[in-house]
Amino acid sequence: MIMKKRVVGVVLLLALCMGICTTGCSGAQEKKGSLTVFNYGEYLDPAVLDMFFEETGIEVKYEEALTPEEMYTKYKAGAIEYDLLCSTDYMLEKLIKEGELQEIDIDSMENAENIGDKYWEFSEAFDPDNQYTVPYFWGTVGILYDKTKVNDPVDSWGVLFDGSYSGEIIMQNSMRDTLSVALKALGFSLNTNDENEIRQAYELLEKQKADVQAYLVDEARDEVVAGNAALALVYSGEAYLGKEYNPDLEYVVPKEGSQVWLDSWGVTKNCKNLEMAMQFLDFLCREDIAQMNFEYIYYSTPNDAVIEALSEEERADETLVPTENATENCEVCVQQEPEVVELENELWKELKAE
Amino acid sequence: MVERIKDWISRFYLGLIILFLYAPIAVLIVLSFNSSRSRVVWGGFTLNWYSRLFSNRQIGEALSTTLIVALLSALIATVIGVLGALGIHAMREKNYQLVMVFTNIPMVNADIVTGIALMLWFVHFIPLGFGSVLLAHITFNIPYVILSVMPKIRQMNVSLYEAARDLGAGPVYGFFKVLLPQLAGGIVSGFFMAFTMSMDDFVITYFTKGPGVNTLSTMIYGEIRKGIKPEMYALSTLIFAFVFVILLAANYLPQRKKKTVKERR
Numbered sequence: 001m002i003m004k005k006r007v008v009g010v011v012l013l014l015a016l017c018m019g020i021c022t023t024g025c026s027g028a029q030e031k032k033g034s035l036t037v038f039n040y041g042e043y044l045d046p047a048v049l050d051m052f053f054e055e056t057g058i059e060v061k062y063e064e065a066l067t068p069e070e071m072y073t074k075y076k077a078g079a080i081e082y083d084l085l086c087s088t089d090y091m092l093e094k095l096i097k098e099g100e101l102q103e104i105d106i107d108s109m110e111n112a113e114n115i116g117d118k119y120w121e122f123s124e125a126f127d128p129d130n131q132y133t134v135p136y137f138w139g140t141v142g143i144l145y146d147k148t149k150v151n152d153p154v155d156s157w158g159v160l161f162d163g164s165y166s167g168e169i170i171m172q173n174s175m176r177d178t179l180s181v182a183l184k185a186l187g188f189s190l191n192t193n194d195e196n197e198i199r200q201a202y203e204l205l206e207k208q209k210a211d212v213q214a215y216l217v218d219e220a221r222d223e224v225v226a227g228n229a230a231l232a233l234v235y236s237g238e239a240y241l242g243k244e245y246n247p248d249l250e251y252v253v254p255k256e257g258s259q260v261w262l263d264s265w266g267v268t269k270n271c272k273n274l275e276m277a278m279q280f281l282d283f284l285c286r287e288d289i290a291q292m293n294f295e296y297i298y299y300s301t302p303n304d305a306v307i308e309a310l311s312e313e314e315r316a317d318e319t320l321v322p323t324e325n326a327t328e329n330c331e332v333c334v335q336q337e338p339e340v341v342e343l344e345n346e347l348w349k350e351l352k353a354e
Numbered sequence: 355m356v357e358r359i360k361d362w363i364s365r366f367y368l369g370l371i372i373l374f375l376y377a378p379i380a381v382l383i384v385l386s387f388n389s390s391r392s393r394v395v396w397g398g399f400t401l402n403w404y405s406r407l408f409s410n411r412q413i414g415e416a417l418s419t420t421l422i423v424a425l426l427s428a429l430i431a432t433v434i435g436v437l438g439a440l441g442i443h444a445m446r447e448k449n450y451q452l453v454m455v456f457t458n459i460p461m462v463n464a465d466i467v468t469g470i471a472l473m474l475w476f477v478h479f480i481p482l483g484f485g486s487v488l489l490a491h492i493t494f495n496i497p498y499v500i501l502s503v504m505p506k507i508r509q510m511n512v513s514l515y516e517a518a519r520d521l522g523a524g525p526v527y528g529f530f531k532v533l534l535p536q537l538a539g540g541i542v543s544g545f546f547m548a549f550t551m552s553m554d555d556f557v558i559t560y561f562t563k564g565p566g567v568n569t570l571s572t573m574i575y576g577e578i579r580k581g582i583k584p585e586m587y588a589l590s591t592l593i594f595a596f597v598f599v600i601l602l603a604a605n606y607l608p609q610r611k612k613k614t615v616k617e618r619r
Contacts, residue, residue: 041579245395246395
């Protein structure tokens with residue numbers, strides 16, 4: 001019993017020591033204010049926040065979420081007043097429509113010109129006059145495939161639907177992503193509101209189902225890396241990691257076009273100090289900061305200054321810098337009519353249930 | 355022959371159970387030494403993740419928040435729980451049953467209900483942050499302490515305390531010298547139960563935490579989108595090793611002690 005007590009004591013002491021050692025760290029800067037920032041997990045180099053504080057004296061209270069839906073719910077719950085948030089295209093569209101974001105003056109930002117025109121155009125899909133959001137990272141959806149198993153170079157969605165790789169295909173377990181592929185393969189817009197087109201796409205997916213090994217999300221990449229599947233529908237960021245682990249892999253955005261996703265920053269209507277918020281956004285667009293974040297995240301950056309500074313090899317990597325051609329036929333997902341969404345949900349359930 | 359087969363089957367069964375229980379942890383430990391970030395590619399042995407773990411401030415902060423919250427909430431819950439249990443024990447039968455039902459609610463209740471309820475309540479009074487997480491943890495820890503102290507109180511001989519008071523011990527002196535030692539076992543196990551529950555909790559913390567406050571569980575959750583960092587495997591391995599050593603110590607040391615006492619006799 002005495003021994004047990006002693007063990008307990010030592011444990012407690014250790015725990016306390018660890019707690020005290022790791023807290024208590026402050027720079028020379030004096031605190032001038034604070035911003036509450038909402039972002040996805042692992043989506044910003046923590047060192048950037050320290051630098052921001054050192055330079056401006058603004059402390060960032062940083063909060064992370066996993067999915068756009070979760071972010072929306074937490075934001076709407078109102079338990080925490082966020083000043084800035086970074087979310088994905090369709091969620092930003094929803095927030096803008098609900099009047100949750102403040103108009104910001106992008107021209108007043110010194111470093112806004114680092115963001116290429118192309119990305120402001122992408123933004124227009126959900127923010128028509130570029131009044132609310134500043135692009136942060138972006139990417140494409142495409143096919144990650146194993147060159148040792150797939151003989152011909154892949155350049156079309158057809159490879160997923162012609163049955164030649166039966167049992168070797170992994171699709172995304174997400175209604176919109178998988179449906180978009182079928183729509184694009186048929187030459188339709190992925191934002192279509194035409195019921196007929198959606199039904200055709202569904203039929204295509206239904207036919208394909210026999211060839212699909214599984215509908216997965218994050219594991220899709222690992223299955224191809226491990227050699228359990230030959231082709232997978234993945235996001236470009238996942239594809240980059242996949243290629244790092246397994247040099248036999250290749251990523252392609254099919255010529256019919258695909259989905260382009262865009263994560264952007266917006267200022268919420270609750271933000272009391274717009275000037276500080278703008279300072280933060282401007283900071284993120286600065287070349288060295290965008291560079292740090294790029295190296296931390298390795299998704300495609302919309303920051304032209306950073307792209308220009310990349311090495312030849314990196315610039316040639318389509319998972320990092322999709323070519324002009326690759327994104328030519330691509331579209332950003334926007335919200336569809338409610339009836340269409342309902343129909344899609346129903347068809348998706350049927351597809352998964354069969 | 356039959357005996358031997360029986361023996362073999364029982365060993366096989368035991369082995370299977372142990373395999374299923376520990377294989378996942380073994381995988382985690384192996385991955386913490388994998389120099390590739392991937393979960394499916396073995397890139398060679400490395401201690402890199404361990405060194406990166408110790409230089410990562412985010413993980414350090416999350417770990418310290420987790421430990422501080424667990425310690426403080428367990429301590430405070432133990433104090434409240436022990437006093438509460440004594441009070442409840444002294445109640446009349448009807449009230450006793452009623453209060454025990456109320457005590458059990460936070461424990462039986464789904465975490466998500468407790469979490470959301472606490473969040474809704476806290477928003478009106480205090481800013482969400484470290485304080486709200488601590489309060490929430492104390493709240494759900496109290497029943498565990500009461501539940502593990504209660505049986506000890508029932509076994510306890512109240513006459514001892516009354517005798518002490520008769521012999522001139524003050525109420526405080528009597529409490530510390532007579533009551534507490536009898537309850538020590540229950541209090542310690544209650545404390546550890548509360549500590550573990552607090553370390554483990556995700557759902558309630560998730561709803562009651564404010565911006566910038568992260569425990570290990572909420573931090574790991576945020577990482578899922580981009581894949582869990584191998585540093586977390588390293589940390590989990592260390593925590594596992596730490597707990598394992600404590601368990602070994604707690605189980606083996608006192609036994610040896612007892613033996614030596616017996617031998618001396």
